[in-house]
Amino acid sequence: MTTTSADQGVGPLLRGWRGQRRISQLELALRADSSARHISFVETGRSRPSEELLLRLAEHLDVPVRERNALLLAAGYAPRFSRTPLDDPAMGAVRQGIEQLLQGYEPYPALVVDASYTVVAANRGIMMLLEGVPERLLAPPLNAMRLTLHPEGLAPRIRNLREWRGHLLAQMERQIALVRSDALRAVYDEVAAYPLPERDGDAGSDEPDPPYPYFALPLRVEHDGQVLSFISSVSTFNTPLDVTVAELAIETFLPADPATVKYLRSTGP
Known part of the structure; x- marks a missing residue:
């Protein structure tokens, strides 16, 4: 709406x-x-x-x-663009393509969200990062922003939370200005109100700076005692003719350092 x-x-x-x-x-x-x-x-x-x-x-x-x-x-004309549910048989090719892309990216994390950041598909790399998140936050419909920024979600494990949170909120603000979505505004208002957890890698962390520069702001998240670093990339479909397809975004997380590559490959299938 x-x-x-x-x-x-x-x-x-x-x-x-x-x-x-x-x-x-x-x-x-x-x-x-x-x-x-x-x-x-x-x-x-x-x-x-x-x-x-x-x-x-x-x-x-x-x-x-x-x-x-x-x-x-x-203007008095009929709508030109359909809005086909993703589980509709007509969307079979889209679903198959998404599934192949996500599986092909493993063991690295990747997911697909809609215009309100509801997760419509995710691979095993994402599910690995969500290990330990309370079941109530994992109940459908999953929301990527809520899972990331909720004090009981990934937030306590994100070592550069203040920077990453600022990036995500700014991203949502730009999208709200573009699409004027009430649903997206509601998600933004919710997650922007979450308090920062007491443990924050930006304040008082004894962790040394990485020995190599990052070419983009990384997501630095702890998993099982190991700090993993990712650079995220978001892709959309070109020239969409369906509202559902137009609002899908594929986010992939590229390992930002050799240690993250080694760790994920060691835990992958």
């Missing part, structure tokens, strides 16, 4: 997205092969955009696929 509504009419919605992207009417018109006058007429309700133009404007404004349907509805 989002804050956009077809009841507002397409003009205010379009103007809102343009303002959020900080693009002038003239700049948008040039990008979409239209005119600033026509964009102005659409935004004030004096003109109804064609379906083709509306989709072109949405593309240049980087409007999320779900919200493109809202724009179409507000």
Whole structure:
């Protein structure tokens, strides 16, 4: 659920997205092969955009696929993009591809989340990191942000929690600004309110600095007495035509040092 509504009419919605992207009417018109006058007429309700133009404007404004349907509805057109459940038979190829990717990445951790960070798939590397997390936090639906930042989740074992927490919260803030999702805002409000645990690797840790530099902020998490370091990478599907697929994100955790590689390979299948 989002804050956009077809009841507002397409003009205010379009103007809102343009303002959020900080693009002038003239700049948008040039990008979409239209005119600033026509964009102005659409935004004030004096003109109804064609379906083709509306989709072109949405593309240049980087409007999320779900919200493109809202724009179409507000303009009196049928939604263009389906929303197929991931367990639908039609999604068989997508599910199979995801499963192969996650399994192929083992023993390194990888997972797939939706737009609200609900975990839809994870491999054995992720489940290894979650060992010792209370069962109540592992009850479906799993939420990656909750599992990571909850005081009874991974948070007490993350050695650079303040930095990693700041990174995750900033990431969510950027996404909220882009998609204006009430569900994502609720997750953000919940996890941002979690207190930091007493044990925090950033404050008072006697652990020496690593002997090699990191090229990106690592996640440094303790497992069975060993500190593992990962660099995360997030991938999405190109040019999605389905809301469900558009909102999936695949996050993989690349070992950031030789010790982590050695440890994971020794514990892998």
